[in-house]
Amino acid sequence: MKKKEDILQQIGGKTGYKVPEGYFENFTARMTEQLPERQLPKPEIVTTWQKLRPYIYLAAMFAGIWLMLQVFVAPIVEADKAMTASVENDEDLEEYMLYSMDNYTVFETFYADAE
Amino acid sequence: MTHQYNEEIVIEKLHNPDTMRQAFGQVVEHYGERLYWQIRKMVVSHEDADDLLQNTFLKAWSNIEMFRAEARLSTWLYRIAVNETITFLNRERQRNNISVDSDDSFLLNNIESDEWFDGDEIQLRLQQAIARLPEKQRLVFNMRYFDEMKYEDISEILGTSVGALKASYHHAVKKVEEFLLACD
Numbered sequence: 001m002k003k004k005e006d007i008l009q010q011i012g013g014k015t016g017y018k019v020p021e022g023y024f025e026n027f028t029a030r031m032t033e034q035l036p037e038r039q040l041p042k043p044e045i046v047t048t049w050q051k052l053r054p055y056i057y058l059a060a061m062f063a064g065i066w067l068m069l070q071v072f073v074a075p076i077v078e079a080d081k082a083m084t085a086s087v088e089n090d091e092d093l094e095e096y097m098l099y100s101m102d103n104y105t106v107f108e109t110f111y112a113d114a115e
Numbered sequence: 116m117t118h119q120y121n122e123e124i125v126i127e128k129l130h131n132p133d134t135m136r137q138a139f140g141q142v143v144e145h146y147g148e149r150l151y152w153q154i155r156k157m158v159v160s161h162e163d164a165d166d167l168l169q170n171t172f173l174k175a176w177s178n179i180e181m182f183r184a185e186a187r188l189s190t191w192l193y194r195i196a197v198n199e200t201i202t203f204l205n206r207e208r209q210r211n212n213i214s215v216d217s218d219d220s221f222l223l224n225n226i227e228s229d230e231w232f233d234g235d236e237i238q239l240r241l242q243q244a245i246a247r248l249p250e251k252q253r254l255v256f257n258m259r260y261f262d263e264m265k266y267e268d269i270s271e272i273l274g275t276s277v278g279a280l281k282a283s284y285h286h287a288v289k290k291v292e293e294f295l296l297a298c299d
Contacts, residue, residue: 007292007295008288008291011237011238013263014234014238015238015241016232016239016241016242017152017231017234018231018232019161019231020231023165024147024148027143027147028140028143028144028147031143031172032136032139032143035136035173035176036176039132
């Protein structure tokens with residue numbers, strides 16, 4: 001077992017390969033000489049408009065929603081408010097209720113009140 | 116004159132058109148020898164290793180903008196070298212009509228007469244044993260046994276988990292030892 005463990009240690013990581021003299025010393029110069037000329041692709045220039053564009057689109061979307069609320073929803077709210085104001089007076093409200101009820105309901109209401 | 120190699124500065128210079136050539140020279144000088152031995156141990160012949168090393172650096176030079184600063188330059192270069200080596204070996208197997216399942220012992224056919232091999236008997240046996248390993252095991256064995264690379268680094272280069280690499284190395288060592296002992 002000992003022999004088995006030692007066998008790779010004995011060799012000590014040596015390959016037995018060699019290279020011509022000065023190979024590594026000359027390799028860098030030889031390599032850089034044959035590198036073709038090349039240009040890096042120019043980095044893309046991002047304009048201020050391109051940077052701000054998503055935020056401007058978002059703001060425009062919110063402005064559109066607000067405008068639609070003003071045009072379509074605000075008049076309905078205003079009309080409701082006017083209606084509410086017109087029935088705030090108890091007498092007017094009672095008169096309105098009586099006017100809009102049929103006779104049977106009116107009598108039934110009076111009867112219930114009398115009880 | 117030897118320049119002190121600072122990877123951060125070199126990477127910065129590689130992305131500047133005015134300094135990239137000079138910086139790449141520093142990369143070649145710094146990694147050339149390590150990559151050469153990595154390739155040589157796989158392809159055996161000095162001439163083939165020299166060609167593949169040049170191809171490795173040419174590929175790196177042509178694709179330098181693909182290299183991201185957050186990665187390690189050594190890992191990126193080793194990956195290119197390994198890919199170049201595997202492509203070469205596949206081509207050689209085809210050229211020599213070697214089946215996919217066979218080992219790469221054919222690479223050692225002329226090793227004894229090779230002027231760039233001066234190993235003794237046991238070193239020759241070791242090379243024969245390594246050539247019998249499957250390609251992936253051979254890569255792992257070379258990186259671990261000869262270069263003493265960390266499993267984590269090998270894992271990054273080969274894209275294999277550390278656990279699988281340990282198993283692979285264990286099997287490789289066992290096969291190499293068995294071959295060497297059988298020759299005794």
